[in-house]
Amino acid sequence: MFDDIRPYRNDEVATVIKKLINEPALQSSIASIKLPSIHKTVPKLAQLIVKMYLKVRSRKVNSIDDIQQEVAKYLYHLIETSCTNFSYNGIDKIDPNKPSLFISNHRDIVLDVAFVNLALYQSGITTVEAAVGDNLLNQPWVSDLMRLNKSFIVKRSEKTKRAMLTASKNLSSYIHHTLSESKQNIWIAQREGRAKDGIDKTNSALISMLLLNKGKERNIAEYLEELNIIPVAISYEFDPCDRDKARELAAKEATGEYIKSENEDFDSITRGLVGKKGHVHIEFCDPILGDFEDSKAIAQAIDTKIIANYKLYDSNQKAYDVLNNTPVSTEENPLNNRLQQLTKEQRQWLLTMYANPVFAKESLKS
CATH class of the missing domain: 1.10.287 (Helix Hairpins)
Known part of the structure; x- marks a missing residue:
């Protein structure tokens, strides 16, 4: 099955x-x-x-547990060498006896779920099965490696609408089955692809996929109780791939497209793993429960919780200040070195990706 x-x-x-x-x-x-x-x-x-x-x-x-323990050792080493601090909060909002569907913002291809898993592992809570798109599995050995580490495949490369619908129904059924029958926690990103511009927004199509298995006779509130969606806000003080993302965003703005190099995804994974990240914080939010009108309303509720619980750093605030023409000296700007050797347009995008979480929090107040 x-x-x-x-x-x-x-x-x-x-x-x-x-x-x-x-x-x-x-x-x-x-x-x-x-x-x-x-x-x-x-x-x-x-x-x-x-x-x-x-x-x-x-x-x-x-066994799979043996593999997870090996991965945990590697993660501890990564944190020691690439992070100044790793913290998490909100574990008390997780019922260890009730499987959860963790939906987080998406900044790093591999580390988002790895840090979530580490927080759970250190708290004595079962680690997750993680969703990974087949667009990242261009080699069979990559797929094998991910599936050994409790990953399941999201098919995004089906050629027809009918095939995509069939794949979506199968995925929806698998997620519900894994939560309700296998009693296994699951993680999935709030959208396909990283939020390269720093705007964390849940794709309502993801929620629609999750509801495909609900059936017309059941109400949304009852099904959400079974899914037990827990939003997760992941905050990186520094993004090791920020300069690459800025170049990509600037190229898209200038030409309307950006063509990836052959090994670009692998290079991004490697840079994300070993690059300096500063402080990384994981915040587990309250579950998404109750009656909602539709998928868009559920997605909005997830966004509100992630934005409200996102941890802002000086890197975010200084980028926001620069974009708002607030005087910031070179010595005060923690992003100064990261802005070097970028064009004016690329610098603007790098500042924007760090400032957008501040803009998002400001919008919640209005």
Whole structure:
């Protein structure tokens, strides 16, 4: 059931890991991060070292929980090397005995759900199954890797409207089944693609997809009780990919389009993982419960909670001040170094992406 989209099970771990260890593309990817000098000069040797390393580490990995513990170790290392602080709040709003559908804003391809998972893991709450779009799974080994780490597939590349509707119905059914029958927490981003401009807005089509499995005879309030949607506000003091996002937004504004390079998504994942992020904060909000008129009303309720609970940093406030022509000295602006070597248009976009959360909070007051 749901075999084409579900995460792998414990009885599939050994076979998938064996296949991954022997995957040259994965070996090369890890070598480029962990052994950059050797990989550049003697790539085959670097791949061999990675393969041997993976073989040794895999001897202790026999289940999905084992994989999650390995991921947690890597996350702790990442936080120590790329974050000045990691904090979270609102755990008391989560009933550990009732599965939750966490819907968060989306800033980083991998780390958004990773930080949510870490907060849950440290609090003794079951980690999530995470939604990942098939547009990011351009290689079979990437799909295998994600499904080993409790990810399920969101099909976005179906060719016809009928196929897309079928895929959406299947996904809606899978999410409800996983929450109600498997008693497993789920995470999904509030929209497809990262909020590169800093505007966190839930796509109502996502909510419509979730309601496809409801059935006409049931009311929205009853179904929301079963889904137990908990909005999550994820706040990064600094975005390691901010300059790339600014260049993309400026290019789209100037020409109407932006064409990704072949390895751009992978490069963004890598930069997001290792780049300096400053303080990262996770805020779990109150569940979305009650009667709503439609998907748009539910999406708006999620947005309100995420915006209200988003943690603002000096980086956000200073960008807001600059855009509002409030005098800010170079020494006072934490974004100063990030603005270097960008065009005027690109600098404007970088400031805008940091300032937009402030604008959003201001709009809630009006």
